[in-house]
Amino acid sequence: MRVSGLGEHGLIRQIKRLSLPVSSHSLIGIGDDAAVLRISPHALLLASSDMLLEGVHFDLSYTDFYSLGWKSAAVNLSDIAAMGGAPRFCLTSLGIPAAVTAEQIRDFYRGFRALLRIHKTDLVGGDSCSSRAGMVVDVTALGEARRGRVVSRAGARPGDRIYVTGTLGDSAAGMAVLRTGNAGGGSGEKKLIRKHLRPAPRVAEGAALARSGCASAMIDISDGLSSDLARVCEQSGVGAVMAEEKVPLSPALLRAAVRLKKPSFHFALSGGEDYELLFTVPPAKVKQLKSLGISASEIGEITGGRGLFLIDRHGRIKPLRPSGYDHFA
Amino acid sequence: MRVSGLGEHGLIRQIKRLSLPVSSHSLIGIGDDAAVLRISPHALLLASSDMLLEGVHFDLSYTDFYSLGWKSAAVNLSDIAAMGGAPRFCLTSLGIPAAVTAEQIRDFYRGFRALLRIHKTDLVGGDSCSSRAGMVVDVTALGEARRGRVVSRAGARPGDRIYVTGTLGDSAAGMAVLRTGNAGGGSGEKKLIRKHLRPAPRVAEGAALARSGCASAMIDISDGLSSDLARVCEQSGVGAVMAEEKVPLSPALLRAAVRLKKPSFHFALSGGEDYELLFTVPPAKVKQLKSLGISASEIGEITGGRGLFLIDRHGRIKPLRPSGYDHFA
Numbered sequence: 026m027r028v029s030g031l032g033e034h035g036l037i038r039q040i041k042r043l044s045l046p047v048s049s050h051s052l053i054g055i056g057d058d059a060a061v062l063r064i065s066p067h068a069l070l071l072a073s074s075d076m077l078l079e080g081v082h083f084d085l086s087y088t089d090f091y092s093l094g095w096k097s098a099a100v101n102l103s104d105i106a107a108m109g110g111a112p113r114f115c116l117t118s119l120g121i122p123a124a125v126t127a128e129q130i131r132d133f134y135r136g137f138r139a140l141l142r143i144h145k146t147d148l149v150g151g152d153s154c155s156s157r158a159g160m161v162v163d164v165t166a167l168g169e170a171r172r173g174r175v176v177s178r179a180g181a182r183p184g185d186r187i188y189v190t191g192t193l194g195d196s197a198a199g200m201a202v203l204r205t206g207n208a209g210g211g212s213g214e215k216k217l218i219r220k221h222l223r224p225a226p227r228v229a230e231g232a233a234l235a236r237s238g239c240a241s242a243m244i245d246i247s248d249g250l251s252s253d254l255a256r257v258c259e260q261s262g263v264g265a266v267m268a269e270e271k272v273p274l275s276p277a278l279l280r281a282a283v284r285l286k287k288p289s290f291h292f293a294l295s296g297g298e299d300y301e302l303l304f305t306v307p308p309a310k311v312k313q314l315k316s317l318g319i320s321a322s323e324i325g326e327i328t329g330g331r332g333l334f335l336i337d338r339h340g341r342i343k344p345l346r347p348s349g350y351d352h353f354a
Numbered sequence: 355m356r357v358s359g360l361g362e363h364g365l366i367r368q369i370k371r372l373s374l375p376v377s378s379h380s381l382i383g384i385g386d387d388a389a390v391l392r393i394s395p396h397a398l399l400l401a402s403s404d405m406l407l408e409g410v411h412f413d414l415s416y417t418d419f420y421s422l423g424w425k426s427a428a429v430n431l432s433d434i435a436a437m438g439g440a441p442r443f444c445l446t447s448l449g450i451p452a453a454v455t456a457e458q459i460r461d462f463y464r465g466f467r468a469l470l471r472i473h474k475t476d477l478v479g480g481d482s483c484s485s486r487a488g489m490v491v492d493v494t495a496l497g498e499a500r501r502g503r504v505v506s507r508a509g510a511r512p513g514d515r516i517y518v519t520g521t522l523g524d525s526a527a528g529m530a531v532l533r534t535g536n537a538g539g540g541s542g543e544k545k546l547i548r549k550h551l552r553p554a555p556r557v558a559e560g561a562a563l564a565r566s567g568c569a570s571a572m573i574d575i576s577d578g579l580s581s582d583l584a585r586v587c588e589q590s591g592v593g594a595v596m597a598e599e600k601v602p603l604s605p606a607l608l609r610a611a612v613r614l615k616k617p618s619f620h621f622a623l624s625g626g627e628d629y630e631l632l633f634t635v636p637p638a639k640v641k642q643l644k645s646l647g648i649s650a651s652e653i654g655e656i657t658g659g660r661g662l663f664l665i666d667r668h669g670r671i672k673p674l675r676p677s678g679y680d681h682f683a
Contacts, residue, residue, distance in 0.1 A: 032680055052398065052504075053504070053506055060400065060401045060402065061398050061399075061400060061437070061499070061504055061506075062398065062399045062400075062401060063398065063399075069381065069390050069391065069392065070390075070391045070392075070399060070496075071389065071390060071391075072389045072391060072443065072445055072478065072479060072494070072496060073389065073445070073479060074445040074446075074447045074479060074480045074481050074492070074494055075447070075481050076447040076448075076449055076481045076482075076483055076490070076492060078449050078483060078485055078486070078487075078490065080486045080487070081449075081483060081484055081485065081486060082483070108390070114401065116401055116402070116403040116494055117403075118403045118404070118405040118492045119405075120405055120407050120410075120490065121681075149401065150401060150402060150403060151403045152403050152404050152405045152492070153405075153681070154405055154407060154410060154411070154681045155410055155681040156407055156410065157407070157409045157410060157487075157488070158407075158409065158486075158487030158488050159486070159487050161405070161407065161449065161490055161492075163403070163405060163447045163481070163490075163492035165401070165403055165445055165494040167399075167401060167496075170390070175381075175382070175390055177382055351361055352450075352482070352483045352484040
């Protein structure tokens with residue numbers, strides 16, 4: 026069914042049905058002028074928005090609407106995770122072209138809700154309108170954090186160790202596989218594709234790092250390791266040195282890179298959309314970090330000088346330029 | 355300058371410069387993964403999003419970027435006002451086509467900030483990305499309200515009087531004037547155009563109504579009187595009867611309607627984008643309402659039957675169908 030068959034009102038009703046509150050924080054959710062949300066006393070509210078545009082952020086020729094909904098939620102919850110917060114609420118604004126069907130919109134919200142359910146987060150509002158030019162998605166995530174337990178990008182100090190969760194470059198390699206049109210590869214390539222289409226935000230890890238006080242600075246890797254590390258360094262007023270051989274790459278990425286005839290490290294450094302966490306840890310807290318049981322790899326160290334450097338596989342030090350995605354470059 | 359000359363990073367820095375906090379609630383604003391906002395104890399957080407798409411919601415051939423910024427903020431603050439809340443924070447997501455200049459984006463944020471300043475609201479975050487198809491704006495507004503003092507759409511009861519603030523139809527008439535391409539009309543038409551391009555959300559009125567406890571239900575008129583009244587009735591499980599001659603029309607609208615050769619009442623009923631408040635008041639509280647000093651007109655009454663009816667200028671009762679803008683109809 027075309028969305029025009031539902032009408033705006035029917036569409037909102039459908040979204041409302043798919044967005045029944047899962048927490049007791051939403052006093053008024055979708056269907057009023059604004060959501061009314063209960064925030065516990067002495068807690069901080071976190072808020073973040075991320076926009077996804079057809080033809081820029083996603084390609085509907087290989088992205089199903091369930092995955093689009095999932096990912097739209099994931100990229101936003103990842104921002105809350107990167108502050109050490111607990112996601113609580115989301116708002117979604119959709120611009121919907123005439124060719125999109127009501128079933129596709131339902132699938133979008135099913136995917137969106139599936140991720141929200143995992144993280145006990147409510148969809149509490151938003152907007153929907155017709156679009157003349159491509160599908161438009163904008164999501165705002167609201168989260169909660171304890172005072173004194175928020176991890177910003179600005180707290181990295183010289184000597185702090187640099188860590189990343191999981192493995193890097195998988196999402197970018199998954200997208201490259203999808204773009205070859207040959208997505209029938211082995212289970213390794215399926216994993217890469219899944220990481221691209223349905224990333225898992227590191228909510229539990231972000232919260233554990235904030236709670237423990239181990240992390241001095243934190244960011245989620247959305248644009249690529251080099252660009253996101255550069256952001257932490259700029260906002261902390263520090264530099265960094267990173268070792269190529271320490272950057273965690275998955276076996277699936279290594280195999281796919283061979284088939285795609287591209288250097289595997291390039292995907293990690295410049296690819297983006299991994300939604301892993303990059304965080305820094307003061308030397309005195311490294312032991313405590315290990316007791317948290319978080320799967321993370323040390324990849325380098327924060328320096329007092331402002332530059333960013335990479336030690337390559339041959340032991341040579343090279344300047345590291347932010348090479349991640351820039352929308353306007 | 356093209357936005358590409360600034361780069362994404364430069365753009366964010368520009369937005370950050372234009373978004374210095376005006377309140378002491380923003381502990382961390384633009385530039386981190388998420389905004390960190392202090393919410394007073396025992397207060398409720400309100401959250402609302404509205405998307406504006408080029409070619410659907412606005413036409414850049416007659417909309418300047420300052421007005422676009424102003425209006426993007428206004429439509430969102432109006433949603434907070436319609437709950438009786440005080441706006442506190444906004445997040446803006448922009449999708450920016452290659453042809454848009456950095457100066458235009460600066461003007462957008464200047465207009466946005468000008469309205470936010472009036473209402474002591476901080477711009478605390480958002481997203482910006484390149485768009486391949488038209489300018490995309492999505493704003494989330496967060497506000498605060500006291501417990502027990504939020505006015506939803508669901509509280510109207512039979513016998514309640516129906517009120518609207520200001521005059522209706524001005525914005526739609528202003529757009530019609532702009533579309534004729536002959537915007538050089540008299541001061542009356544300039545007022546209509548201003549109401550369309552730079553609407554003033556009724557924040558003080560919404561808050562006063564909520565504080566006083568006079569309003570049993572409230573909504574802002576964004577899609578047109580008939581559609582928005584129908585929403586209040588549906589969510590309250592009631593009906594309404596409204597008198598055409600009581601609906602407040604401005605002298606400027608009456609004159610413009612003659613020149614545009616359209617019935618003046620049509621603009622009020624179906625036009626939308628007035629961002630006036632429609633609210634209901636129990637009979638016992640009408641006297642108290644008058645003491646609030648709000649400029650509002652009584653236009654009808656809530657009924658127990660589910661239908662919506664209009665008494666026209668000849669005293670005939672007719673069914674009233676929601677005729678406001680529907681994005682997908």
